[in-house]
Amino acid sequence: xxxxxxxxxxxxxxxxxxxxxxxxxxxxxxxxxxxxxxxxxxxxxxxxxxxxxxxxxxxxxxxxxxxxxxxxxxxxxxxxxxxxxxxxxxxxxxxxxxxxxxxxxxxxxxxxxxxxxxxxxxxxxxxxxxxxxxxxxxxxxxxxxxxxxxxxxxxxxxxxxxxxxxxxxxxxxxxxxxxxxxxxxxxxxxxxxxxxxxxxxxxxxxxxxxxxxxxxxxxxxxxxxxxxxxxxxxxxxxxxxxxxxxxxxxxxxxxxxxxxxxxxxxxxxxxxxxxxxxxxxxxxxxxxxxxxxxxxxxxxxxxxxxxxxxxxxxxxxxxxxxxxxxxxxxxx
Amino acid sequence: xxxxxxxxxxxxxxxxxxxxxxxxxxxxxxxxxxxxxxxxxxxxxxxxxxxxxxxxxxxxxxxxxxxxxxxxxxxxxxxxxxxxxxxxxxxxxxxxxxxxxxxxxxxxxxxxxxxxxxxxxxxxxxxxxxxxxxxxxxxxxxxxxxxxxxxxxxxxxxxxxxxxxxxxxxxxxxxxxxxxxxxxxxxxxxxxxxxxxxxxxxxxxxxxxxxxxxxxxxxxxxxxxxxxxxxxxxxxxxxxxxxxxxxxxxxxxxxxxxxxxxxxxxxxxxxxxxxxxxxxxxxxxxxxxxxxxxxxxxxxxxxxxxxxxxxxxxxxxxxxxxxxxxxxxxxxxxxxxxxxxxxxxxxxxxxxxxxxxxxxxxxxxxxxxxxxxxxxxxxxxxxxxxxxxxxxxxxxxxxxxxxxxxxxxxxxxxxxxxxxxxxxxxxxxxxxxxxxxxxxxxxxxxxxxxxxxxxxxxxxxxxxxxxxxxxxxxxxxxxxxxxxxxxxxxxxxxxxxxxxxxxxxxxxxxxxxxxxxxxxxxxxxxxxxxxxxxxxxxxxxxxxxxxxxxxxxxxxxxxxxxxxx
Numbered sequence: 092x093x094x095x096x097x098x099x100x101x102x103x104x105x106x107x108x109x110x111x112x113x114x115x116x117x118x119x120x121x122x123x124x125x126x127x128x129x130x131x132x133x134x135x136x137x138x139x140x141x142x143x144x145x146x147x148x149x150x151x152x153x154x155x156x157x158x159x160x161x162x163x164x165x166x167x168x169x170x171x172x173x174x175x176x177x178x179x180x181x182x183x184x185x186x187x188x189x190x191x192x193x194x195x196x197x198x199x200x201x202x203x204x205x206x207x208x209x210x211x212x213x214x215x216x217x218x219x220x221x222x223x224x225x226x227x228x229x230x231x232x233x234x235x236x237x238x239x240x241x242x243x244x245x246x247x248x249x250x251x252x253x254x255x256x257x258x259x260x261x262x263x264x265x266x267x268x269x270x271x272x273x274x275x276x277x278x279x280x281x282x283x284x285x286x287x288x289x290x291x292x293x294x295x296x297x298x299x300x301x302x303x304x305x306x307x308x309x310x311x312x313x314x315x316x317x318x319x320x321x322x323x324x325x326x327x328x329x330x331x332x333x334x335x336x337x338x339x340x341x342x343x344x345x346x347x348x349x350x351x352x353x354x355x356x357x358x359x360x361x362x363x364x365x366x367x368x369x370x371x372x373x374x375x376x377x378x379x380x381x382x383x384x385x386x387x388x389x390x391x392x393x394x395x396x397x398x399x400x401x402x403x404x405x406x407x408x409x410x411x412x413x414x415x416x417x418x419x420x421x422x423x
Numbered sequence: 424x425x426x427x428x429x430x431x432x433x434x435x436x437x438x439x440x441x442x443x444x445x446x447x448x449x450x451x452x453x454x455x456x457x458x459x460x461x462x463x464x465x466x467x468x469x470x471x472x473x474x475x476x477x478x479x480x481x482x483x484x485x486x487x488x489x490x491x492x493x494x495x496x497x498x499x500x501x502x503x504x505x506x507x508x509x510x511x512x513x514x515x516x517x518x519x520x521x522x523x524x525x526x527x528x529x530x531x532x533x534x535x536x537x538x539x540x541x542x543x544x545x546x547x548x549x550x551x552x553x554x555x556x557x558x559x560x561x562x563x564x565x566x567x568x569x570x571x572x573x574x575x576x577x578x579x580x581x582x583x584x585x586x587x588x589x590x591x592x593x594x595x596x597x598x599x600x601x602x603x604x605x606x607x608x609x610x611x612x613x614x615x616x617x618x619x620x621x622x623x624x625x626x627x628x629x630x631x632x633x634x635x636x637x638x639x640x641x642x643x644x645x646x647x648x649x650x651x652x653x654x655x656x657x658x659x660x661x662x663x664x665x666x667x668x669x670x671x672x673x674x675x676x677x678x679x680x681x682x683x684x685x686x687x688x689x690x691x692x693x694x695x696x697x698x699x700x701x702x703x704x705x706x707x708x709x710x711x712x713x714x715x716x717x718x719x720x721x722x723x724x725x726x727x728x729x730x731x732x733x734x735x736x737x738x739x740x741x742x743x744x745x746x747x748x749x750x751x752x753x754x755x756x757x758x759x760x761x762x763x764x765x766x767x768x769x770x771x772x773x774x775x776x777x778x779x780x781x782x783x784x785x786x787x788x789x790x791x792x793x794x795x796x797x798x799x800x801x802x803x804x805x806x807x808x809x810x811x812x813x814x815x816x817x818x819x820x821x822x823x824x825x826x827x828x829x830x831x832x833x834x835x836x837x838x839x840x841x842x843x844x845x846x847x848x849x850x851x852x853x854x855x856x857x858x859x860x861x862x863x864x865x866x867x868x869x870x871x872x873x874x875x876x877x878x879x880x881x882x883x884x885x886x887x888x889x890x891x892x893x894x895x896x897x898x899x900x901x902x903x904x905x906x907x908x909x910x911x912x913x914x915x916x917x918x919x920x921x922x923x924x925x926x927x928x929x930x931x932x933x934x935x936x937x938x939x940x941x942x943x944x945x946x947x948x949x950x951x952x953x954x955x956x957x958x959x960x961x962x963x964x965x966x967x968x969x970x971x972x973x974x975x976x977x978x979x980x981x982x983x984x985x986x987x988x
Contacts, residue, residue: 150525230498231498231501232497232498233495233496233497233498233499233758234497234498234501235757235758340756366618
């Protein structure tokens with residue numbers, strides 16, 4: 092396997108669109124030819140060699156080509172777009188659309204990625220050691236074909252709208268996800284090892300979502316079906332299962348209606364917490380009230396300041412109106 | 424204006440009856456001329472094909488639903504944009520291209536006149552704004568009448584004079600070209616959550632049947648002597664077994680003689696017949712009814728049709744047939760847009776993927792081509808895709824290839840995943856007819872122009888006609904590979920629009936002098952109709968009458984077809 096080393100030598104002023112950084116484009120080219128490939132910068136077109144130093148050469152085919160991208164690549168978009176084979180290793184962070192419409196091969200990002208990564212992915216493997224932002228493995232705007240195959244592993248957290256319109260493949264997120272997980276999904280498997288913020292599986296037709304942490308609030312269109320054994324990470328476990336989305340159409344197989352399923356581990360305390368909406372305490376104790384008085388003594392704090400302080404210090408979620416009255420009381 | 428002489432090309436022109444003879448075409452002052460002076464610029468067309476500029480009879484290229492399609496399908500534009508060129512503006516989109524791309528692509532294929540097939544009168548201003556922004560090609564638009572409350576009420580009361588006066592007023596108010604009928608009665612019934620599946624299903628409240636609507640508008644059209652006949656998309660589109668409904672609709676026009684001064688020979692144009700030629704009871708035993716439909720067309724000379732060929736692409740369906748689009752979204756579960764246009768019509772949009780691996784799609788592909796091959800008179804059968812419903816218009820060259828090459832068709836047929844089932848359900852495998860270049864000229868130039876009543880200015884190369892000429896780099900007698908047909912027709916060697924060279928070597932070099940065609944039927948508005956219009960606007964319309972009519976600045980370069988009564 093031949094290796095091409097790209098090192099970012101000049102941080103671009105605008106975002107650099109580098110859809111040519113794929114093994115498919117590099118295969119069969121030497122360092123100079125690779126340097127000649129174009130990148131876009133706003134409405135300007137430049138060459139890869141204008142921004143990167145290029146070492147090594149591409150292999151005979153895409154599968155024989157490994158690309159190592161290093162340097163401060165935070166502002167580089169579209170790396171590995173539509174790649175079909177070979178490998179890319181990115182040592183830092185990258186911007187949006189990394190691995191978009193990827194069909195095969197492997198991309199390993201050691202840092203973080205921005206939004207819209209691996210959208211419309213059909214195959215291959217996309218590994219992120221850091222966090223991913225929104226729309227990971229989702230569909231392009233307006234499209235109904237999100238991730239259809241392959242595997243995405245994010246070791247950190249993912250943002251909102253992960254796996255929108257997912258139709259196949261696997262997404263494995265080590266940390267937490269924000270709202271709207273697996274919206275409109277029609278297949279595939281999502282594993283969230285941390286917590287899911289809410290609105291999980293909205294309008295999901297088919298597919299499996301495992302949340303090993305807590306689902307902040309289950310969609311009202313999901314029905315608790317009972318405990319069920321399912322396999323995860325090679326071993327069988329007992330899960331609490333919700334089916335839905337009841338507001339959507341669902342297909343039938345062997346006379347049985349196929350629903351989207353949300354799995355939450357039976358043994359975890361968080362799992363039980365997820366089942367019932369967690370009501371936060373709403374009142375302060377005398378002792379806590381004194382503390383608040385002391386902190387905001389001789390000040391004119393805003394409602395937001397006081398409310399945040401109370402939430403952070405005592406884990407009490409007060410309504411703004413309550414806080415407002417509290418401040419009035421403090422003044423007197 | 425400059426003079427041109429296109430020398431030594433193989434000319435195919437049904438108007439003058441030239442069938443591939445080597446001949447010269449002269450252009451002077453924007454018209455075809457007998458001869459030109461020695462100063463004329465010579466264009467060598469040796470070994471090339473010369474035809475008149477093509478005429479599109481039915482495409483959805485401008486207006487609110489086309490624009491809504493653009494709005495709600497960003498994925499259709501992805502990776503399609505071309506940056507600004509020397510003579511072109513930035514343009515993109517595939518099944519619903521931008522107005523600029525629409526103009527450029529039509530011109531590159533040698534098309535110089537295009538008819539927008541369904542204009543909701545309420546949004547006529549929007550249609551004309553987009554037409555104005557579509558470069559090069561001459562355009563007209565057909566307002567829809569088949570679900571109009573005025574028409575329903577006048578027809579129900581048997582007030583033919585009022586129907587004519589209303590049509591005349593609406594054509595003028597919307598700068599429209601012809602009477603379009605979409606799912607007569609059905610789109611209005613959709614307002615009640617119903618549809619008209621046969622020609623005898625009454626419309627709720629109005630209690631009028633599709634057959635009465637079609638008959639009434641047909642009679643009005645001939646009474647007024649409009650250049651085009653009624654242009655109909657009949658009931659029950661896209662359902663298995665609908666060929667009977669189609670035949671019932673066509674029978675309404677049986678024996679009626681055309682009455683006009685424009686050389687039009689038909690009284691009814693049935694559009695995208697492919698969608699209306701299905702046999703079977705359900706999608707499992709779905710099969711082609713093209714034989715029955717083509718036989719009927721062959722026997723009845725007072726009708727024309729366009730094909731609506733499926734091109735097996737991912738496209739966007741859009742029609743004023745609201746109930747059909749709702750039906751379609753429940754079949755393919757993709758996104759759906761829907762609108763009710765007050766007293767006039769309805770509309771819907773759904774993306775659709777014609778997948779060659781799906782049996783039904785492959786059968787639809789066969790039916791479109793079968794109709795083109797089984798129809799005996801190419802002057803009455805026109806190539807369309809009902810753009811963008813069965814495929815984008817940019818696929819016309821591919822359809823020409825399929826129609827002209829039996830080998831390509833049979834290879835396609837054999838390559839389908841459900842090949843045996845598709846062949847069993849269709850007639851295409853047993854048809855070996857290959858259309859000639861002359862027949863293609865009839866189906867895309869002379870035929871559509873005659874049916875639109877424009878055969879004295881467009882669609883031919885007789886002296887005095889508009890100098891719309893296209894030269895293609897292909898020689899009918901030396902076609903080695905059928906792919907060459909598609910290649911040649913996709914990018915014309917050169918195209919003239921009203922005597923201006925707009926395309927050279929497949930590239931747009933001028934934005935031409937685009938005109939908007941509309942029909943002034945000149946029937947004065949009577950007091951009854953005037954009062955009814957005012958009352959309806961006061962009572963029901965969300966718009967003021969003064970904001971309804973298309974004023975002149977929307978149509979900066981009109982070409983008015985005046986009807987002498």
